[in-house]
């Protein structure tokens with residue numbers, strides 16, 4: 130549709146602006162009364178040294194003489210030429226396209242490879258709320274990218290190496306309890322870590338970690354045990370979220386591969402000694418000092434990330450690598466990307482840190498402690514599921530267990546994912562489960578409900594094929610069609626800005642417009658029945674697709 134407007138503008142401007150420039154200038158007006166597209170004449174006025182209003186008037190006259198059948202009219206408003214798309218044409222086009230599977234998808238990615246580093250929780254520690262955000266946002270970005278034809282590789286890069294394992298081993302050797310470890314591994318490992326995280330065990334912990342780095346069999350076996358137990362625990366969360374990874378990797382993978390990187394840093398004269406440790410000094414660039422090797426020879430987070438990035442580039446030859454990690458690690462990633470560049474790896478220009486903000490509690494403080502205890506993500510999820518179940522039971526008593534479980538799961542999932550993704554990722558999110566679960570307002574369950582309502586209308590229809598006839602469109606119908614038409618642009622922007630919230634916000638607006646349409650118009654039995662059913666079908670398809678890109682499954686009945 131945009132093409133039609135661009136083409137006619139190109140024709141009447143006869144070379145004064147290039148096609149790409151016209152496309153860039155063309156806007157979608159904020160209100161329906163102002164048409165479907167608006168072309169501002171300010172830039173042209175500058176070039177021609179004329180009054181913008183005069184230019185707009187002149188253009189509109191020329192367009193009227195060349196009016197394509199898909200455009201019903203043009204109007205001048207201040208220095209804009211507003212275009213009105215022919216409504217019947219709009220309706221036919223949208224109904225045809227928006228009811229198709231894959232509407233809004235494209236091949237723009239052309240198979241280009243994108244590595245996404247996401248989730249990446251730390252072994253032997255509770256799955257954090259930041260890891261939840263990373264899993265949700267990273268997962269959605271991956272869905273969106275695939276929808277646009279990119280090939281994505283999702284890597285879960287576990288925090289499974291580092292000096293904390295020395296502490297954990299000391300803790301385990303002193304106070305380890307097999308039964309507790311079996312029943313509640315993360316809680317027990319955390320307890321062991323906290324007990325050993327004391328000055329008096331510092332040397333012992335350092336020794337144990339060094340032994341681990343040197344490949345000591347007993348320590349390696351312990352480490353593996355902690356890792357397996359943790360992963361099993363994390364998998365329950367991944368199962369709930371329906372997230373799958375292409376690669377489960379971790380910092381440990383790079384433990385014995387850092388030598389060449391350190392050597393290369395040395396050869397390039399980038400390494401410097403500082404108090405016995407080896408560092409890269411980026412102070413002059415305002416990026417501080419990057420620790421590469423500690424004075425006892427053990428490696429660091431940054432060293433492992435450098436090695437991992439190079440390894441991934443060699444393995445995947447990616448066009449882009451995205452790290453979905455909390456914004457508190459901004460400096461870390463700036464440092465890593467910069468050091469890669471200094472090492473001569475130009476792929477560092479294709480690495481991005483896609484940061485996210487914090488989850489806040491209802492009191493607006495960081496959502497990290499509850500009654501002084503660490504929040505266990507698994508428990509938060511379970512709690513959400515239980516509330517959803519209770520709500521369902523209070524509304525409808527006779528659900529089979531299977532149905533109840535399925536619905537409670539979808540509702541809880543929509544609540545948590547949408548509660549997060551409706552916000553721009555860099556903003557902090559108030560994590561308020563009760564609010565997230567509400568059926569009214571800007572929530573996941575509200576969207577599921579709108580979808581289920583559309584499904585239920587379509588279920589009621591007995592006769593199948595009716596010829597779709599398009600009568601004059603009401604404002605609500607036009608609004609819904611226009612919104613549906615815009616979906617592909619929204620998906621594209623969400624990818625360009627790495628911002629799934631654009632799709633979340635769009636879905637909410639779409640559902641609102643649908644509800645307005647539905648309240649204003651009878652469907653079954655009306656003379657517009659066939660058209661309206663098709664419109665509902667298109668709405669249903671687009672909402673399902675949008676929610677799917679966020680990682681939310683719809684329910685046919687609620």
Ligand code: ARG
Pocket residue numbers: 246248249250251286287288434452454
């Ligand atoms: N495990 C880290 C943490 O919890 C996140 C890792 C992110 N990815 C990376 N390549 N550094 O803070």
